[in-house]
Amino acid sequence: MSATPATPPPFLASPEAYAELFDSVDTFLLDCDGVIYHGPVVVPGVKRVLALMRARGKKIIFVTNNATKSRRMYKTTFDKLGIEAHENEIFGSGYASAVYMSRILKFPADKRVYVLGEKGLEEELDSVGIKHCGGTDPEDRVFIPSMDFSYFTPDPTIGAVLCGFDSGINYKKLGKAFSYLRDDPNVHFLLTNQDKVFPTHGTFYPGSGSLSAPLVFALQGKREPTIIGKPNKPMMDAIIAEHQFDPARALMVGDNLLTDIAFGNNSGLRTLLVMGGVTHKDQIYGDKPSDILPTFVVESLGDLAVLDGQPAEATA
Amino acid sequence: MSATPATPPPFLASPEAYAELFDSVDTFLLDCDGVIYHGPVVVPGVKRVLALMRARGKKIIFVTNNATKSRRMYKTTFDKLGIEAHENEIFGSGYASAVYMSRILKFPADKRVYVLGEKGLEEELDSVGIKHCGGTDPEDRVFIPSMDFSYFTPDPTIGAVLCGFDSGINYKKLGKAFSYLRDDPNVHFLLTNQDKVFPTHGTFYPGSGSLSAPLVFALQGKREPTIIGKPNKPMMDAIIAEHQFDPARALMVGDNLLTDIAFGNNSGLRTLLVMGGVTHKDQIYGDKPSDILPTFVVESLGDLAVLDGQPAEATA
Numbered sequence: 302m303s304a305t306p307a308t309p310p311p312f313l314a315s316p317e318a319y320a321e322l323f324d325s326v327d328t329f330l331l332d333c334d335g336v337i338y339h340g341p342v343v344v345p346g347v348k349r350v351l352a353l354m355r356a357r358g359k360k361i362i363f364v365t366n367n368a369t370k371s372r373r374m375y376k377t378t379f380d381k382l383g384i385e386a387h388e389n390e391i392f393g394s395g396y397a398s399a400v401y402m403s404r405i406l407k408f409p410a411d412k413r414v415y416v417l418g419e420k421g422l423e424e425e426l427d428s429v430g431i432k433h434c435g436g437t438d439p440e441d442r443v444f445i446p447s448m449d450f451s452y453f454t455p456d457p458t459i460g461a462v463l464c465g466f467d468s469g470i471n472y473k474k475l476g477k478a479f480s481y482l483r484d485d486p487n488v489h490f491l492l493t494n495q496d497k498v499f500p501t502h503g504t505f506y507p508g509s510g511s512l513s514a515p516l517v518f519a520l521q522g523k524r525e526p527t528i529i530g531k532p533n534k535p536m537m538d539a540i541i542a543e544h545q546f547d548p549a550r551a552l553m554v555g556d557n558l559l560t561d562i563a564f565g566n567n568s569g570l571r572t573l574l575v576m577g578g579v580t581h582k583d584q585i586y587g588d589k590p591s592d593i594l595p596t597f598v599v600e601s602l603g604d605l606a607v608l609d610g611q612p613a614e615a616t617a
Numbered sequence: 618m619s620a621t622p623a624t625p626p627p628f629l630a631s632p633e634a635y636a637e638l639f640d641s642v643d644t645f646l647l648d649c650d651g652v653i654y655h656g657p658v659v660v661p662g663v664k665r666v667l668a669l670m671r672a673r674g675k676k677i678i679f680v681t682n683n684a685t686k687s688r689r690m691y692k693t694t695f696d697k698l699g700i701e702a703h704e705n706e707i708f709g710s711g712y713a714s715a716v717y718m719s720r721i722l723k724f725p726a727d728k729r730v731y732v733l734g735e736k737g738l739e740e741e742l743d744s745v746g747i748k749h750c751g752g753t754d755p756e757d758r759v760f761i762p763s764m765d766f767s768y769f770t771p772d773p774t775i776g777a778v779l780c781g782f783d784s785g786i787n788y789k790k791l792g793k794a795f796s797y798l799r800d801d802p803n804v805h806f807l808l809t810n811q812d813k814v815f816p817t818h819g820t821f822y823p824g825s826g827s828l829s830a831p832l833v834f835a836l837q838g839k840r841e842p843t844i845i846g847k848p849n850k851p852m853m854d855a856i857i858a859e860h861q862f863d864p865a866r867a868l869m870v871g872d873n874l875l876t877d878i879a880f881g882n883n884s885g886l887r888t889l890l891v892m893g894g895v896t897h898k899d900q901i902y903g904d905k906p907s908d909i910l911p912t913f914v915v916e917s918l919g920d921l922a923v924l925d926g927q928p929a930e931a932t933a
Contacts, residue, residue, distance in 0.1 A: 442760055444785050451818060468788045469760050475786075476822045483821075497835050502767060505799075506792045507835040514830035519813050519823040 335556035335578030346603025368395035368465035368493035394530035412460030465493035494530025532563035651872035651894030662919025684711035684781035684809035710846035728776030781809035810846025848879035
């Protein structure tokens with residue numbers, strides 16, 4: 302801990318403060334769960350705020366570390382919640398991984414990716430024309446009765462191992478992925494994100510970072526993974542490869558200091574923390590504030606709805 | 618790296634050096650794979666050395682981090698290899714975990730352990746009368762189609778989560794184990810061992826430490842596991858609880874600096890490194906030696922067979 306505490310960021314609470322910030326931003330990068338909705342419940346006011354952004358010509362990019370859903374699946378989720386969103390505005394860590402592999406790694410067309418992940422991740426690889434195996438293939442979602450991999454013939458076309466959240470994690474997959482990484486230093490090692498946990502049903506369970514931990518641990522000292530998702534740079538590199546925007550007039554909005562706020566800070570963007578998600582106020586304004594602080598804090602993104610000039614009780 | 622290199626340990630290679638060491642030891646703690654055998658092949662000379670130890674009244678303790686086999690199963694393995702061994706001489710990290718829970722934690726009789734592990738680990742818990750669930754139960758060796766744990770009713774009698782090597786690792790088990798540890802700080806968190814990899818079929822695959830990494834990672838900063846196996850103290854505490862011996866006249870023999878040699882060193886025992894296992898000579902005698910050094914080095918434990926006075930070509 303530094304002896305000199307950092308100046309705590311301003312807590313915006315007035316229409317004037319909201320307006321000043323809103324007018325200074327052309328591009329809003331928005332975390333989804335905790336900012337736009339909590340599970341099945343849309344955050345009050347947020348629909349009005351999004352409508353206002355569109356009315357004022359702001360660019361919206363939905364940025365999420367969840368790699369289990371493709372943009373198509375996210376669009377369906379937004380539709381069900383009654384939130385206007387377009388596929389090309391959605392940037393999950395699965396799509397970011399696919400874009401990163403395609404545009405930045407220039408992943409060869411004759412190579413394949415061994416996937417630990419769900420259907421949504423496979424869809425995004427398909428969308429950029431990257432061939433893959435593993436993933437949801439039932440043949441790899443089985444238990445092996447012993448540690449015997451003698452049946453296993455390594456596929457020489459594998460050029461990368463990509464790990465996301467995989468509810469079908471098992472020893473066969475871990476062993477195969479490990480053997481590709483163990484045997485060939487040219488096989489890329491990528492994680493969609495390294496979230497410890499994910500929130501669901503009012504609690505939380507092991508997240509993508511935890512499910513890739515066996516490979517990271519087993520290869521420690523030998524291979525370092527490239528981590529795509531927030532707070533890491535590859536996610537921003539992938540977003541910028543698709544959406545050109547002026548960082549000086551962009552704002553990253555999120556509820557998580559370690560992912561969202563660090564992500565914006567690491568890329569030189571201003572950041573806005575919303576409360577009511579995973580961060581407690583004393584992590585910002587307490588005696589021992591976090592090392593990672595946002596530029597601004599608001600109670601909720603929905604509070605900016607007052608800027609639309611409609612009565613406060615207008616339909617959310 | 619220290620500017621002053623540590624004095625490299627003596628490399629014993631003469632019958633006189635072997636005899637001096639042998640005579641100074643009453644209790645031999647022997648790692649198994651890499652010292653006694655390599656998979657299905659007994660190390661040449663080792664049977665003669667073990668016979669000599671017995672003839673001279675030495676105490677033998679086989680110490681292995683492998684928690685997938687019980688002492689009973691190990692006995693069968695030794696029998697097949699034609700090596701004399703007795704169940705009470707065998708100390709795997711599964712049995713050590715059971716002994717640690719029973720004797721040191723005084724695990725309550727009305728509580729149960731949620732197990733990530735194999736049959737051998739369950740057998741050892743049975744042997745000390747500790748109740749358990751999870752493990753090889755087919756109900757917990759399934760894939761769950763989503764991250765929905767709403768069907769899951771936590772068992773209030775769970776008092777510990779014990780993780781070993783589990784070829785049936787899956788998200789249901791990880792989620793259940795995580796929820797017990799997340800919800801109750803009184804639930805013990807134990808790992809049989811933290812080996813990154815285990816050697817098999819001439820290569821290696823993710824080990825116990827890698828398979829427990831999801832829980833360790835997900836709980837980082839919230840819960841620290843107690844790690845039983847080599848090089849950690851609980852394994853030695855459990856061995857000493859069963860086998861009283863004079864540490865000054867004991868010797869830990871192993872092929873792995875990070876587990877075997879550190880284990881002996883941490884407990885104030887002399888240590889003997891055998892080559893031909895996982896350690897390379899330049900880790901001891903090279904320009905940048907390991908921070909962990911044994912007291913002595915020999916090429917192979919089998920080389921001590923010359924001490925039995927029989928012709929070198931005597932049956933191994």
